Amino acid sequence: MTHANQLTLAAARDALRKGELSAVDLTMSCLTAIDAGDALGAYVHKTPDIALDQARAADARLKAGDAPDLCGIPLGIKDVFCTKGVPSQAASSILAGFKPEYESTVTTKLFTAGAVMLGKLNMDEFAMGSSNESSCYGKAVNPWKVDSRQLTPGGSSGGSAAAVAADLCIAATGTDTGGSIRQPAAFTGIVGIKPTYGRVSRWGIIAYASSLDQAGPMTKSVRDAAIMLGAMAGHDPKDSTSADIAVPDFEAALTGDIRGKKIGLPREYRLEGLSAEVTALWDKGADMLRAAGAEIVDISLPHTKYALPAYYVIAPAEASSNLARYDGVRYGHRAKLSAGDGITEMYEATRAEGFGKEVQRRIMIGTYVLSAGFYDAYYNRARKVRALIKRDFENAFAAGVDAILAPATPTPAFGLGEMGTTDPVEMYLNDVFTVTLNLAGLPGVAVPVGLSTSGLPLGLQLIGQPWQEAELLNHAYVLEQAAGFVSKPEKWW
Amino acid sequence: MSIDIETARRVAKLARIRVAPEDLPELAGQLSGILTFMEQLNEVDVTGIEPMTSVTPQRLKRRADVVTDGNIQAQVLKNAPDAREGFFAVPKVVE
Numbered sequence: 248m249t250h251a252n253q254l255t256l257a258a259a260r261d262a263l264r265k266g267e268l269s270a271v272d273l274t275m276s277c278l279t280a281i282d283a284g285d286a287l288g289a290y291v292h293k294t295p296d297i298a299l300d301q302a303r304a305a306d307a308r309l310k311a312g313d314a315p316d317l318c319g320i321p322l323g324i325k326d327v328f329c330t331k332g333v334p335s336q337a338a339s340s341i342l343a344g345f346k347p348e349y350e351s352t353v354t355t356k357l358f359t360a361g362a363v364m365l366g367k368l369n370m371d372e373f374a375m376g377s378s379n380e381s382s383c384y385g386k387a388v389n390p391w392k393v394d395s396r397q398l399t400p401g402g403s404s405g406g407s408a409a410a411v412a413a414d415l416c417i418a419a420t421g422t423d424t425g426g427s428i429r430q431p432a433a434f435t436g437i438v439g440i441k442p443t444y445g446r447v448s449r450w451g452i453i454a455y456a457s458s459l460d461q462a463g464p465m466t467k468s469v470r471d472a473a474i475m476l477g478a479m480a481g482h483d484p485k486d487s488t489s490a491d492i493a494v495p496d497f498e499a500a501l502t503g504d505i506r507g508k509k510i511g512l513p514r515e516y517r518l519e520g521l522s523a524e525v526t527a528l529w530d531k532g533a534d535m536l537r538a539a540g541a542e543i544v545d546i547s548l549p550h551t552k553y554a555l556p557a558y559y560v561i562a563p564a565e566a567s568s569n570l571a572r573y574d575g576v577r578y579g580h581r582a583k584l585s586a587g588d589g590i591t592e593m594y595e596a597t598r599a600e601g602f603g604k605e606v607q608r609r610i611m612i613g614t615y616v617l618s619a620g621f622y623d624a625y626y627n628r629a630r631k632v633r634a635l636i637k638r639d640f641e642n643a644f645a646a647g648v649d650a651i652l653a654p655a656t657p658t659p660a661f662g663l664g665e666m667g668t669t670d671p672v673e674m675y676l677n678d679v680f681t682v683t684l685n686l687a688g689l690p691g692v693a694v695p696v697g698l699s700t701s702g703l704p705l706g707l708q709l710i711g712q713p714w715q716e717a718e719l720l721n722h723a724y725v726l727e728q729a730a731g732f733v734s735k736p737e738k739w740w
Numbered sequence: 741m742s743i744d745i746e747t748a749r750r751v752a753k754l755a756r757i758r759v760a761p762e763d764l765p766e767l768a769g770q771l772s773g774i775l776t777f778m779e780q781l782n783e784v785d786v787t788g789i790e791p792m793t794s795v796t797p798q799r800l801k802r803r804a805d806v807v808t809d810g811n812i813q814a815q816v817l818k819n820a821p822d823a824r825e826g827f828f829a830v831p832k833v834v835e
Contacts, residue, residue, distance in 0.1 A: 348815040444795040458795065487800050556778045567755065574756070576828050581821035590831050595758035607757050611767070612774055614755040615743070625778060630791035632784050637792060671770060672777045688795030713796060 251276035253414045256320055256471035263309055263319045270305035270319030273417075274298050274363050277321040281365060281415045286740040288379075288387040289400075289410040291326055292334045293366040301363040308361055316498075317478045318361030323410040323419035326367040327374055328354050328462075329451040333364075337453040338372045338382035341601025342579040351451025352483045353420060353462050360478045365416050369406025372603045373570065374427055374455045377677040378666060379405025381605045389435055389660050390736035393702045396662040401431030401677075407465045408435040412736060418466040418475050422452060424459045425558055426681025429693035432465055433655035433706030436695040436734060438472045438727070439465040440720070441681075443713045444688035445490035447476075448483030456565035457488075459558075459685040469694065469724045473497035476716065492714055500717035501724045506540030508722070511648040515551035516680060518657065525654050525705065528697050532652055532707040535729035536722070546648055548639040553632050554683040555675060560616050560629035561686070566606075567613025573601060608671060637687040644712050650722045651710040654680050655693040659703035680708060690716045692723045695732040704734065742772045 251273045254262065262268040278295050298321060305319035329335045329347035336342035350358070358364070369387040371379055378399040379387040387405040389398040390413040400409040404421035408431035411419050421428040423441035432439030440463045447462045454460060464475035477498065482491040512533060517526070533543045575581035575597035582596035602610065616625035643651065657679060667674030684691040690713070693706040707726065711719030743751070748768035752759040759767060817823040822830070 345819050348812075348818055445798075484801070484803070488794070488798075490796065490798070491801070550784065553781055553784055556780045559774060560778055560781070571756075575821060576830055578819035579821070584831060588831060590833050591756070593831055594756040598756055599758035602757065607755075608767075608770060608774070610755050610757065611748075611751045612771060615747075615751050615771065615775075616778075618751070618754060625781075627791050628781050628784075628786060629778075630793070631786035631789040632781055634789050634792035635784065635786070637795075670773060672773055675777070 252280045252417070254417060255467045256418050256474055257468065259320055259417050260316055260474070264314060270302040270309065270363065271299065273319065274302040274321045274365070277365055277416055284413055284415045284740055286388065287390060287409045287413055287415070288369055288385055289406040289413070289415055290323065290366045291338070291369050291384040291406065294333055294364055297333070298363050298365050301358065305361045305363060315360040315478070316474045317357060319363065320417050321363040321365050322357060323365050323368045323407060323416040324354060325404055325407050325420050325422060326370050327422050327453045328420060329453065330354055330364065330367065333367065335367065335453065336383065337374065338370045338384055339601065339603070339606065340383040340580055341573045341598070345578045349451060352448035352485060353452065353479050356481065357478055362478070368410055368419060371403035371405065372606050373453070373566070374403040374422055374424055375566070375605050375609055376402040377426070377430055377674050378402045378663065380663060381603050383603065386663055388663065390740065391435060391660060391703055392736065392739055398660040398703070399434065399663050401434035401660065403427040404431045404465060408432055408437060411435070411437045411465050411467060413740070418464055418471055420462060420479070421465045422460055422462045423685065424455050424562060425685050426678040428463050428465060429681045429691055429708055430656050430677055432693040433695070433704070434660040436704030436732065437465060437467060438469050438692065438694055438723070439463065440472050440476060440692040440716065441684065441690060442476060442480060442716055443690045445488050446480050446690070446714070446716065448481070448486040448489045450483055450485040454569040456562040457569060458565060459562060469720055469727045470498060470501060472692065473501055473720045495717045497717050497720055500721050502721060503725055503728065505536065505722055505725050508541045508649040509647050510536050510541045510543050511546035511643055511651045512543060513546050513548045513551065513651060513653060515548050516653045518679065521657060524699055525657060528705050529652070529654050529707060532696055532726060535726055536652065539725045539729060544648065546643045546646070546651065548643065548683070550632065550635045550639050551683060554636055554686055555679055557629040557632040557636065558678070558682045558686060559612070559675060560625050561633060563609040563613035564617050564626050565613070567610045567617060570606070570610055573598065605671065633686045636683055640687045640689060650719060653708045653710065655706040655708040656680065659699040659701065659705055684710055689713060690719050692719055694723045694726050694730070696726065696730040697732065698734060743768045743775060
């Protein structure tokens with residue numbers, strides 16, 4: 248039997264509008280699932296009272312016939328979004344106790360459209376990580392499980408991915424700086440889109456790396472992603488990098504017709520040592536698009552190899568600047584001071600206590616690459632390489648490619664505690680297929696396409712031209728329909 | 741490029757993060773590992789390439805230079821660990 252919390256966003260919307268389901272009942276169904284799902288570590292602050300208030304208001308709107316797509320839809324919100332009066336910590340101890348006095352633009356838009364907030368979702372601290380293990384709340388766990396091990400839901404939007412995959416919400420918000428929507432989506436068998444940089448306002452989202460951060464939906468289907476992206480996107484005068492470009496009807500663009508479109512397969516993504524099953528999945532995805540009438544072509548993105556090292560210069564540099572604001576003065580944690588301690592001791596002790604190890608490392612790397620004498624050698628060089636990476640994509644699109652198909656991750660979900668414990672760089676390699684898009688600012692969507700031999704979900708990634716999310720989602724829709732991925736994790740929690 | 745213990749200490753100081761002396765060797769090792777990973781960038785010919793500053797070329801929008809917000813002192817101070825008499829309070833800065 249299907250419970251209401253298991254519905255897709257599109258199905259829930261239609262049922263609400265037809266009056267077959269009330270927003271309160273749908274919300275209750277999610278809240279019950281959430282309370283039964285604590286073992287997943289997905290929710291870190293539950294907000295049932297807010298949810299039920301919003302659900303009642305949504306029911307009134309539905310009754311009055313004033314119901315946008317999101318009206319009455321229960322969502323999980325990543326902890327990185329500032330939500331008024333509700334803890335918003337980006338999973339960091341340094342923001343312990345912080346309750347914003349304002350609402351982020353994205354959550355404002357969602358709530359104005361009638362969406363319901365179920366609670367705040369787990370993530371890697373300040374969105375820095377690929378396994379959700381660097382959270383001050385503790386790990387989030389992948390609902391997919393094939394042996395005695397607990398697996399990572401990916402990161403940084405690990406709580407969002409786990410919540411959507413386990414039906415602890417209808418959909419969730421995520422943010423993506425180097426792959427933080429797409430990698431967890433791929434690890435949990437759901438859909439996640441990182442829009443074009445500037446499509447969604449960053450105002451009120453706790454910053455990691457401002458030139459790379461972009462928010463997007465994490466959903467149970469491509470149609471859901473199209474609907475929810477429409478509600479999140481749009482120009483915002485409060486974010487100077489938000490683009491003043493009209494938001495198309497993404498759902499209406501899902502025609503399923505990609506005949507004559509040209510899909511590029513970047514040969515540099517065929518990494519040495521890439522597993523046979525990921526390679527096979529990629530080939531299978533290309534076959535599906537070909538069968539739908541697309542032309543598949545080989546393309547070259549020659550600077551791909553340098554994307555990760557460039558990212559790990561640029562992102563920490565921006566993070567070291569953005570995170571300078573956490574000093575124990577205006578919000579969050581302040582260390583207890585000893586007699587005679589001055590303001591410098593206060594800063595140093597507060598930041599040592601408040602930031603986790605990975606965040607400290609990235610701040611220090613960023614500080615180093617921006618310091619006198621190294622700025623040109625590291626930071627400026629990385630920005631030049633970034634320009635070349637962007638140019639690779641521009642050349643491919645100029646040659647007539649409509650979209651690019653690539654793996655989303657090099658492997659299926661790995662076990663918690665298995666990665667990067669001795670060498671932080673090992674964890675960074677998870678982002679090898681996703682990080683290039685953030686550097687170039689391009690939209691990308693992860694779509695579940697199959698299961699690994701071990702029975703875990705595997706996703707493919709489609710990459711689109713700037714501002715062409717509608718066309719990109721249509722390609723993703725074709726891939727989704729052809730793959731017919733319907734597997735759900737077996738409930739163990 | 742390898743980061744020695746003295747450099748690690750200096751970077752931690754610049755970043756205003758207290759690191760115990762016994763933790764410096766491990767930190768220096770990890771930072772060196774990350775920097776070694778970044779050294780790959782030296783293989784790229786970047787002659788004549790301008791550093792990228794923004795994803796889409798766009799001019800920042802202008803607006804009239806007027807006050808658009810304010811008079812919310814209580815909200816501004818609400819989350820402060822120590823706020824007194826309308827100010828953020830910190831340890832003594834000047835002797």
